[in-house]
Amino acid sequence: MKRPITGYHKDEQSDWVAELACGHFQHVRHNPPWTNRPWVESQCGRESMLGIELDCIKCERGEPKDVPS
Template structure:
């Protein structure tokens, strides 16, 4: 199902087929102390844990972050053909 919408009109992540999935290759903290994933496409993406809105408890520990190396995230910057971050 492409572009399916939830009750609040948000596109459901698991039902889109047009994602630009890119593996996580590393992490760093930004100037505000938030974790940022470095993606193989040379773009950066925040990976915050802010329950109940964003539930990523794996971000809070080195073991959790290491377990997600290689995990693919949708890169909106790739979709927009944005310049590389690094």
């Protein structure tokens, strides 16, 4: 299911995590050549992606909302 990005935070390893409107979190790493997300490396880039929808596998599985650490 598609869910919009509403914010970001870093995890314990300092990787960026997107916060989705559904309450789930999803890593948004820039790890070429496997994952190409250069926008995640700057504040301006991250802000430009607010509202963009990502596939939320956790919603499809019916998982509970993620809890911020």
